[in-house]
Amino acid sequence: MNKEEYFYTFGLVPFETIYFENGELHLLYEHYNRMRRGFKTLKLPFSLPFKKFEEYLRDYITKTNLSFGALRIHFKGKEPIIEEKEIKYDREKYNRGLAIKISKIRKYSHNILNYIKTFNMGLNVIEEERAKSLGFDTCLFLNEKKLITETAFGNIFLN
Template sequence: MKNSLAYQYGYGLFETIKVESSKLLFLDDHIERLASSATQINMPVEPLKNLKNRAYLYIKENNIKNGILKIMYIKDTNYKVEFLYRENPYSQHLYEKGFKINFSDSKRNPYSNMVYLKTNNYLENILEKNNSKSLGFHEPLFLNVHNHISEGATSNIFFVKNNIVYTPSINCGLLNGIIRKNLIKFCKQNNIQLIEGEFSKEFLLDCDEVFVTNSILEIMPVSMIENNSFNIDTYNLTKEIYNKFCDYMRKEG
């Protein structure tokens, strides 16, 4: 293992999947993204064969009902898949209070293919998230090199103004999160106007509602961006999306 590219250089990919009542939410989407990413970094897809059955076998054998399953696909002496489990750290209390986020000094580079892949080389995200926590925030938000809003360290961001939902487009240099992808699809199916594009920090701070998404958080309201407060009690559209999308997710996912 110590001589492997995975150990020495982080050569590999991962997916983080929510386990709820012994169901792996959006597992097919996660496997599809993993296989697509593997092809882009010259890793064979053959070792991912029957991955869905193997993932469910792992949670069954380990009696996992709820929590988080991490699937790692790495380059060791050969290519292999590993499973890891951890508990979900997010409580209902946090959803009631909302996330506090700050702007990272690091910039996303939309010209690098790596920002679009979920690789094991995650050090920048970890360091920036730890720095945010030390300052009293939950999540850092990255701008890209053109000073457009990009993504959080572990999340995608959405914002609402005049009942229109906005989110940065993929070419802003971000990972197309599984919840992001499905939420965009959901909004289109439910006639909720959503615009993908390039947005400034000033536009974000002038919005009425802000929330972040990932496969574990699902939809988390944002109550503060640095020293700018948002009243999540007035988040009417976010609440509507959250309630309807949760039902959709448990049917589709």
């Protein structure tokens, strides 16, 4: 088993989820760079140029005739795997805001997995389910310094 296959069995697969609407792929270059950083951190090969990354996603949108949604992209070897991803937060939740529970679990600030996005998200799944069972929409993780690190499955935008 090679390193990529070995990592794959443990969910150490960099991926990105990209929101799109009316042909615009939101924050695409930032997502591409985060994915590249994930491969680099895991010391896995990734030589795909940005334009090709964008082309894969645009081709998928064209083939499926989608105008709005989210796409998840990861790679198995050099082949992209793209799929539609459910958007958990509809317009109503977006407009009213989310009810967020602060998780009791702390994300250690020196853990390299906090800074890359991989399928290894068991902790996030468990904590979000716990928050939902208490009537919240999701949970928020803090680090040992009580600084915000992330939500279970959403971006945080500060104004």
